[in-house]
Amino acid sequence: MGLKEIRWHGRGGQGVVTASELIAEAAILEGNYIQAFPEFGPERMGAPIKAFTRISDEPIKIHSQVYTPDIVMVLDPTLLGSVNVTEGLSDDGILIVNTPLGEGELRAQLGFNGKIYAFNATKIAMETIGRPVANTSCAGALVKASGLVKLENLLDVTEEKFKEKLSQKAIIANKEAIKAAYEAV
């Protein structure tokens, strides 16, 4: 597989870092090496933030931020236009966006020629969790679009990671969001 680099875009408070960690932790279950970390800086609710996930079948040596991602995931559609989400992403890369727009509109807006997955994670979150928290559905979509980890491993680590923080009902809802997003892209 070699080294795969993911860059996550979202806003403070949307669970961006948690999503970056969920994918990494799922990859560990498959025997891979990982890194998950935010862009270190002030953490302010609502401000644009980035997080990064690296996955590799060999030990990961690089410790810089991710500058040339293989995959970009945008959790918040309002970032488009203010943040250059395709920076460093080549046409071989994958762009996944939580948006009510269709793929064609999105491609025209961003001028990106690579593979685009447009899906409405916020809608999925509202229907499953009942709140516009798109991080888990975005993780589910990323699993489908990238094939980097198995869906069941993402579901397992979600259960494990949330069991001390969320009610069983909320955990089930988040797992439903993951599955629905996986089916939607």
Place this chain on the structure above:
Amino acid sequence: MARSMAMAGNIAAAYSTKQINPHVVAAYPITPQTTMMEKFSEYVANGEVDTELICVESEHSAMSACVGAAAAGGRVITSTAANGLALMFEIVYIAASNRLPIIMCVMNRALSAPINIHGDHSDSMGCRDSGWIQIYNENAQEVYDTMFMGVRIGEHKDVRLPVMVNLDGFITSHKIEKVDTLEDAEVRKFIGEYEPFYPLLDIENPVTYGPLDLTDYYFEHKRQQVEAMEKALPVVKKISKEYSNYTGRNYDILESYHLDDADCAIVTMSSTAGTTKFVVDKMRSEGKKVGMLKVRLFRPFPVEEIRECLSGLKSVAVLDRSASFGGFGGPLFNEIRNAMYDVDGKPSIVNYIFGLGGRDISAVQIEGVYDRLMTAQAKMPGDVHYIGVRGD
């Protein structure tokens, strides 16, 4: 059987501290150290350790409590960063001078002013003459493993010195990585039972720590302290080898990476050594003869071993993550060029200061350093350069 766990560097440090199960931990919270002590406090609250956790009112008190507990005969661990380390500075020297094998994790962070919570080495480099053994770690796995080696090194009868386990603030302290862990029983077997020397609590054999020591004997005691540091070097090597055999994860005082047939090399420490190895892999695949030397053990400084590694190279760049104001280049550069001074046919050696206040250093920037080394092998103009700073 060992388990692979997803852990940030701070959690790896907390988890290894739990497995060491020290008698006393005393600490005061400071970013980016805080999450280690939060996690460790949780272990204490859950009854998972026997440790007496002393929540003090400052870092000065934290190290003072550690000195007292270690002199009493306890196995003692603490942790701090940046301004916290600066505040405990006075007692940092006292811990080493009393020959107390305390373990201290330092999540390396920039010193104020201006205030900055991110990673660089200016805090621990300020303590480089304090008499502590200093080990710099590349990633969370190294942090986890070095804690156990640190216990054995510091407590070794020829050494009896405190050990500073350094990791890059945020870059390593807050980045989640895969860490292969040992079982508690495996840790206990490796570190063994602590046998204190001259503990204060041995009331049948009373001793005094830190008495007045003027022109009559102070110099001799300092000379002995220098000797203890010299003796620490082979002990660090021996314990590293023993731990490597025990776990299958290789450790040494230095890590030489593709140096054997290299023309030029970068010398650096901590997480940047990892990024440099990544660049070496790329450039080697393009047929370029580049290598890297990672300095894990900075105190005591392994002069002979460094000479062996760097002799035969044409040019070397030393990458320092701290500035020495008014000095001739950064602290690592000072040591490296000094070590190489008497070597026949020594390489040309230049210095780069980078990453102050946590500024990211990219693979592209490191490749740029190699490119300059390769094109100007005989002699680079100037001695001290900067990477990624405006106005340079």
